[in-house]
Amino acid sequence: MSEHATTVTWTLNGKQVESPPGLTIMEAAKLHDLEIPNFCYHPGLSIAGNCRICFVESNRSPKPVISCSERIAEGLEIQTHSEMALEARNSVMEFQLINHPLDCPVCDKAGECVLQDHSYTHGPDRSRFEENKTIRHTKKLGSTISIWGNRCIVCTRCVRFCDEITGTGELCVVERGDRSVVDVFPGLPIENSLAGNVIDICPVGALIGEDFKFEARIWDMKKTSSVCAGCSRGCNIEVQSLDGFAKRIVARENPEVNEWWICDRGRYDYRYLLAADRVTDASAGGEPIDSDTADSSLNDLVSENGGIVGILVDPMMTCEELHLVNRLSSTLSDCQVAAWSTADGEAESFPNGFTISSDLHPNRAGVGAIIGKDAFSTVAKGLRRSLDAGDIDLLIVFAGFPHPDLEKKWIESIGKAKVRIVFSLQSGSWCEGADLLLPSTAPLEKEGSYLNQDGRLQRVRTLIAAGQQPFPSELVRLQALLTHLGERPRSVSSSGVFRELASSVEAFSDQSHSTLGESGCVLSSGKSAVGSMGGDA
Amino acid sequence: MAEITFSKKSLERYEWLLTRYPSKEAVLLPALHLAEEEFENIGVKEMKYVADLIGIPPARVYGVLTFYTHFRRAGCGKYHIQVCSTLSCALRGSHEVYQRISERLGIEAGETTPCGRFTLSKVECLGSCDTAPMLQMNDDYHEGLDLELVDQLIEQWRAELPEGGSS
Numbered sequence: 081m082s083e084h085a086t087t088v089t090w091t092l093n094g095k096q097v098e099s100p101p102g103l104t105i106m107e108a109a110k111l112h113d114l115e116i117p118n119f120c121y122h123p124g125l126s127i128a129g130n131c132r133i134c135f136v137e138s139n140r141s142p143k144p145v146i147s148c149s150e151r152i153a154e155g156l157e158i159q160t161h162s163e164m165a166l167e168a169r170n171s172v173m174e175f176q177l178i179n180h181p182l183d184c185p186v187c188d189k190a191g192e193c194v195l196q197d198h199s200y201t202h203g204p205d206r207s208r209f210e211e212n213k214t215i216r217h218t219k220k221l222g223s224t225i226s227i228w229g230n231r232c233i234v235c236t237r238c239v240r241f242c243d244e245i246t247g248t249g250e251l252c253v254v255e256r257g258d259r260s261v262v263d264v265f266p267g268l269p270i271e272n273s274l275a276g277n278v279i280d281i282c283p284v285g286a287l288i289g290e291d292f293k294f295e296a297r298i299w300d301m302k303k304t305s306s307v308c309a310g311c312s313r314g315c316n317i318e319v320q321s322l323d324g325f326a327k328r329i330v331a332r333e334n335p336e337v338n339e340w341w342i343c344d345r346g347r348y349d350y351r352y353l354l355a356a357d358r359v360t361d362a363s364a365g366g367e368p369i370d371s372d373t374a375d376s377s378l379n380d381l382v383s384e385n386g387g388i389v390g391i392l393v394d395p396m397m398t399c400e401e402l403h404l405v406n407r408l409s410s411t412l413s414d415c416q417v418a419a420w421s422t423a424d425g426e427a428e429s430f431p432n433g434f435t436i437s438s439d440l441h442p443n444r445a446g447v448g449a450i451i452g453k454d455a456f457s458t459v460a461k462g463l464r465r466s467l468d469a470g471d472i473d474l475l476i477v478f479a480g481f482p483h484p485d486l487e488k489k490w491i492e493s494i495g496k497a498k499v500r501i502v503f504s505l506q507s508g509s510w511c512e513g514a515d516l517l518l519p520s521t522a523p524l525e526k527e528g529s530y531l532n533q534d535g536r537l538q539r540v541r542t543l544i545a546a547g548q549q550p551f552p553s554e555l556v557r558l559q560a561l562l563t564h565l566g567e568r569p570r571s572v573s574s575s576g577v578f579r580e581l582a583s584s585v586e587a588f589s590d591q592s593h594s595t596l597g598e599s600g601c602v603l604s605s606g607k608s609a610v611g612s613m614g615g616d617a
Numbered sequence: 618m619a620e621i622t623f624s625k626k627s628l629e630r631y632e633w634l635l636t637r638y639p640s641k642e643a644v645l646l647p648a649l650h651l652a653e654e655e656f657e658n659i660g661v662k663e664m665k666y667v668a669d670l671i672g673i674p675p676a677r678v679y680g681v682l683t684f685y686t687h688f689r690r691a692g693c694g695k696y697h698i699q700v701c702s703t704l705s706c707a708l709r710g711s712h713e714v715y716q717r718i719s720e721r722l723g724i725e726a727g728e729t730t731p732c733g734r735f736t737l738s739k740v741e742c743l744g745s746c747d748t749a750p751m752l753q754m755n756d757d758y759h760e761g762l763d764l765e766l767v768d769q770l771i772e773q774w775r776a777e778l779p780e781g782g783s784s
Contacts, residue, residue, distance in 0.1 A: 252677055252680030255683050263679070265661075265665075265676040268675055
């Protein structure tokens with residue numbers, strides 16, 4: 081073998097295969113579509129090699145070797161399902177389970193538990209352990225996380241996460257042998273901004289999110305692949321819901337954006353869906369109206385207005401919604417579209433490179449690319465000046481922010497429009513005195529796409545089943561309005577609207593919802609749209 | 618919680634230790650031994666002090682300290698009596714030695730007398746098989762034990778450390 085070999089030839093289950101050098105047996109096997117069981121191994125963490133479930137038989141060792149740390153080499157012969165390998169894994173499972181409470185029926189991890197899976201495929205069907213099981217602590221490790229010590233298999237994924245990813249080091253394994261269990265230092269709970277990830281990576285039901293505890297069974301929930309709307313980074317998430325209610329959000333792997341992690345703000349960003357101050361019903365001049373009346377009122381207010389129109393979009397809106405706003409603007413004779421946002425949040429960076437953006441909006445870049453690069457700056461300044469001068473006859477405000485701190489400088493100006501239509505997620509001062517107030521969909525209830533800070537366009541999907549929406553979405557209402565204004569009827573689907581967007585905005589021209597897939601696509605000119613965008617007005 | 622700190626002598630010793638170990642984490646074990654000498658028992662406050670001194674997360678200290686049984690954790694009596702119960706000692710009557718101490722002090726293994734003077738432990742081989750049965754009291758070995766010697770030792774310790782005494 082030359083020193084600069086580009087591939088290593090080895091044998092996997094009797095078949096000669098080639099793999100890039102330097103990989104572990106487990107990684108190389110995965111490239112050949114063979115998943116070797118593991119607990120302590122995690123692609124984002126260092127190799128611990130303590131769980132031993134990944135035992136395989138090697139021609140270079142009289143005993144089984146652990147495939148997570150053993151590397152492939154020229155001429156290596158690996159058997160993953162030989163008698164030796166199977167017996168080794170079977171024994172490991174028997175040991176893992178001797179002190180396990182087997183409380184799957186009440187365990188929140190059941191259904192996605194790696195211990196359960198491996199017990200089924202590799203474990204013995206009964207225990208020979210007749211002694212008393214050890215009892216370990218069940219307690220809260222932080223405000224959002226608790227440990228159920230009896231279930232812990234001490235794989236140390238969570239400990240390594242806090243050491244290597246966040247660098248905060250809150251977790252440790254205390255005691256020794258069968259008494260060992262994960263704990264925090266007395267008085268120093270785990271409270272870092274990425275803490276919730278330890279719940280995701282726990283292969284068993286030891287680390288349980290307080291928010292999700294006893295909330296739902298895993299297999300009953302609907303799983304929706306979407307994108308976090310918590311900041312402009314656009315971390316990939318999976319929203320898990322039951323009967324249309326979001327039960328939890330977990331990280332979805334995307335090596336280009338968030339790897340395997342999401343921050344806690346994003347993780348718990350479903351709580352506001354049921355906030356008490358959520359706008360759920362339409363109202364006109366403060367009086368509640370039904371949905372149909374609201375639709376016709378919206379159509380009438382816009383079509384009967386012959387004066388100057390201002391539209392204020394927000395960067396929580398999808399590219400599709402923004403496109404419809406653009407269409408609306410072009411059908412009105414005198415209309416300007418500006419954008420507003422909330423104040424910046426705290427940016428945070430972690431030793432492994434994970435960063436939380438201070439920009440709390442998922443689609444600021446989308447506003448720049450679709451509405452215009454100066455929508456937040458010069459156009460916004462102009463619109464505010466017109467509002468203050470009393471020149472705006474009709475103002476349509478989109479306020480889909482789940483954050484309470486809307487830009488204060490706008491509030492007074494908004495009140496000066498002669499007629500005001502507000503789409504709002506939550507009630508606030510911008511809703512007061514609105515001629516028509518319409519409920520706004522939250523990001524988790526939208527179908528469409530977001531353009532993140534790095535110019536990556538990603539799909540967002542609604543957790544609400546078709547036909548179950550409590551009120552028509554902005555996407556539907558805007559299309560109905562366009563139809564009313566004499567535009568030809570459009571496809572109600574977001575992918576149909578996206579096709580229109582792709583044909584009218586250069587940056588989106590090669591894309592469709594299907595090209596975005598699960599992990600999104602970087603737009604060729606997306607970066608420039610982000611890079612050259614001005615600051616807020 | 619009162620501030621605690623190493624004495625000047627221990628700090629000098631610690632500085633010297635730093636030159637003898639390759640990393641901060643490696644110096645943790647000798648630093649804990651120093652803390653044990655300095656503070657007697659190592660509790661939350663002491664662990665925190667050592668962690669801050671070395672510059673590692675307190676949880677790391679907690680994990681290491683609880684991994685080993687030899688460190689004196691918070692709540693340990695002033696006299697920690699560890700009775701060897703491995704083979705040689707067991708054959709030579711370590712159980713009777715343990716029983717006698719347990720009866721005289723009124724505690725079982727793992728317990729501390731209400732006065733806080735004595736903690737009794739049963740431990741594995743202390744490497745003194747040729748003088749079995751034996752026990753270790755704090756840093757000292759007491760070897761070739763019989764029940765009479767055990768009684769004498771207990772009297773001696775009680776005299777050294779009177780109940781309610783200030784030491």
